[in-house]
Amino acid sequence: MHARTLEAPATVGSSEVRELLKVERLTKKYGEHTAIADISFTVHEGEFVVLIGPSGAGKSTLLRSINRMIEPTSGHVWFDGMQVDALDKKGLRELRRKIGMIFQHYNLVDRLSVIENVLHGRLGYKSILTGSLGMYQAQEKERAMELITMLGLEEHTYKRADQLSGGQKQRVGIARALIQNPRLLLGDEPIASLDPKAAKTIMDYLKSIAHTLNISMIISLHQVQVALTYADRVLAVRQGRIVYDGLPRDLSLERVRDIYGADAGDLIIDTGDRHVD
Amino acid sequence: MIGFFLILLIIVYGSQWVTAFSFIDGIASIPKALSWLVGNFYPTEKSLQKIPTILTKLVETLLLSIAAATVGAFFALFSAIFGARPTAFSKPLALFSRGLATLFRNIDVAAWSMILLFSFGQSALTGFFALFFASFGFLTRVFMETIDEVGLGAVEALRATGAGYWPIVFQAILPASQPLMISWTLFMIETNIRSAVLVGILTGSGVGFTFDLYYKNMNYNAAGLTIVFIAATILLLDRASNMIRRAIL
Ligand SMILES: Nc1ncnc2c1ncn2[C@@H]1O[C@H](COP(=O)(O)OP(=O)(O)O)[C@@H](O)[C@H]1O
Ligand SMILES: [Mg+2]
Numbered sequence: 001m002h003a004r005t006l007e008a009p010a011t012v013g014s015s016e017v018r019e020l021l022k023v024e025r026l027t028k029k030y031g032e033h034t035a036i037a038d039i040s041f042t043v044h045e046g047e048f049v050v051l052i053g054p055s056g057a058g059k060s061t062l063l064r065s066i067n068r069m070i071e072p073t074s075g076h077v078w079f080d081g082m083q084v085d086a087l088d089k090k091g092l093r094e095l096r097r098k099i100g101m102i103f104q105h106y107n108l109v110d111r112l113s114v115i116e117n118v119l120h121g122r123l124g125y126k127s128i129l130t131g132s133l134g135m136y137q138a139q140e141k142e143r144a145m146e147l148i149t150m151l152g153l154e155e156h157t158y159k160r161a162d163q164l165s166g167g168q169k170q171r172v173g174i175a176r177a178l179i180q181n182p183r184l185l186l187g188d189e190p191i192a193s194l195d196p197k198a199a200k201t202i203m204d205y206l207k208s209i210a211h212t213l214n215i216s217m218i219i220s221l222h223q224v225q226v227a228l229t230y231a232d233r234v235l236a237v238r239q240g241r242i243v244y245d246g247l248p249r250d251l252s253l254e255r256v257r258d259i260y261g262a263d264a265g266d267l268i269i270d271t272g273d274r275h276v277d
Numbered sequence: 278m279i280g281f282f283l284i285l286l287i288i289v290y291g292s293q294w295v296t297a298f299s300f301i302d303g304i305a306s307i308p309k310a311l312s313w314l315v316g317n318f319y320p321t322e323k324s325l326q327k328i329p330t331i332l333t334k335l336v337e338t339l340l341l342s343i344a345a346a347t348v349g350a351f352f353a354l355f356s357a358i359f360g361a362r363p364t365a366f367s368k369p370l371a372l373f374s375r376g377l378a379t380l381f382r383n384i385d386v387a388a389w390s391m392i393l394l395f396s397f398g399q400s401a402l403t404g405f406f407a408l409f410f411a412s413f414g415f416l417t418r419v420f421m422e423t424i425d426e427v428g429l430g431a432v433e434a435l436r437a438t439g440a441g442y443w444p445i446v447f448q449a450i451l452p453a454s455q456p457l458m459i460s461w462t463l464f465m466i467e468t469n470i471r472s473a474v475l476v477g478i479l480t481g482s483g484v485g486f487t488f489d490l491y492y493k494n495m496n497y498n499a500a501g502l503t504i505v506f507i508a509a510t511i512l513l514l515d516r517a518s519n520m521i522r523r524a525i526l
Binding site for chain 1: 430444456
C-alpha cells in the first residue's frame, strides 16, 4: 500500500530539507465539471506555500483534497510516508491528526469558551468514550494554555468564542490546529474576513509558527500583495490548473495578470509597487 | 390587490352558497353568543367545590404534555442528528428520518387521536401518544434546522482534526444547539397543553374530558371555571418558559 516513502532529501536553497507532501496529478470532477485538473507539486518541511488564484479556480477543492475532506477523483497524495489516497478509515484519522486546518469563518463552536475550542483539536486522538465526554488529560490542558498564551489570548481563555473579534477567533482556530501537533497546516482564506491590521497579525503568527515549529503551511489568499510578502513559494491556480509554481520574486506582473485574467483590476495595482524595483 | 380581494369575495360567497352558511347571520349572532357566555359561564359557589377535581385533572394534563414533549424531544434529537446535513452519515437513514418527521408533523394531533383511539381506546395513553407523535414530528424538523444552522462549520473543522462522529456530536453539535433545542421543547410543552384540551375531549382523558363532561351535563358554571384554570395555566407556563429562555440563551 505504501508504494513510496519520501525519504529522499530534496534541496531547497542551501540547506537540505525533507519533502513532507507530494501531490501527483490530482484531479477532482463534479460530474462533467472539473474543479481541479492534473495538479502536481511538492511541499517541504517548514515551507510556507501560498495558494493564489481567482474565485472558483479550485483553491478550496485542492486544499480539501489533501486531507480528503473532499474525495479526489484521481491522482495521488503522499504525506509523511503515507499514501493518502489509499488510506482506510483509521489511517485517514491518523493523517488528519497530523494536518491542521483553519478557515475563513474560523469554524469555532460559538457558545463554548476559548479553551474548550482549543481542546477540540485533541479530539482526533480520543476514543468514542473519552472524546464524547470531552475528557482531556492535564498535559493537554497545559498545552492548550501554552498555545493560548503564545497567541496572546490568555485574558480571553474562559470567554465564549462569540465574544471575540474576528482576529482573535482566527487565533483560537490556529491554537486548535496547533494542539494537534501537526506537521502541515492548511488555511482556506484565513484572512479573507479580517481587517488589514488583524490580517497582518494572523499572517505574522503563521509565518513565525512555520519557521519556529517547523510546520509547513499551504495558505490560500485573495490578496496577491500579502502572498508575495509572506510566501516562501507561490502556487497559482486558474481554472483548476497550476499556472505558476515558484518563488514570489519571480512572479511577474504579466503572470499575475494571466492568473487573474479578467478579474485582475485592483489586484495588479496592489502588486504594482513591488515590481517597480 | 383588488383582484385578490375580488377572488376572496368570490370564495366566501361561493362557499356560503355551497354550505348554506350565512356569514351575515354568523356575525349577527356574536352578541347573542357573548351574552349567553357571560350569563352561563360565571363560577358559582357550587362550581367552586369542583376546584380540587379540576386541579387534579389539570395537573394530569400538564404532566402528560410535558412527558409527550420531552420524550418527543429525546427521539427527535436522534432523528434530527441522522437527518440534518452536517451530521447525516447515511443517505438512506437521513431520508428515512426526514420522511418520518414529515409524516408525523403533517398529521394533526386531532387526527392522531382518532387513529390511536382504535388501538388504545379512550385512555390517557391515547392522549399521550397523540401528543408524543405530533411533538416528535415538529421537534425533529426544528432540531434539524437548528443543527443545520449551527453545525456546518464546526463539524467541518472537527472532522478535519480526525475527530470521530460521536465526539463531534457531543462536543460540538449538542453544545451549540442545546439552548435553541431547549427553547423549542418549552414551546412544544405550551403547544401540547393547548392541544391536550382538545385531545382530552376526543380521548376521554385529562382536563379536556373534565370540561367536556361539565359542558355536556350543562354544568356551564363548572365548565367556565375549568376554562379559567386552563387559561391561567397557559399564561403561567408562558411566563415560566420565557424566564428559562432568557436564562439559557
Ligand atoms: N460541491 C460542489 N459541487 C459542484 N461543483 C463544485 C462543488 N464545489 C466546488 N465546485 C466547483 O469547483 C470549482 C472550484 O471551486 P473552489 O475549489 O471552491 O474554488 P476557490 O476556492 O478557488 O474559489 C468551481 O467552479 C466550483 O463551482
Ligand atoms: Mg474557496
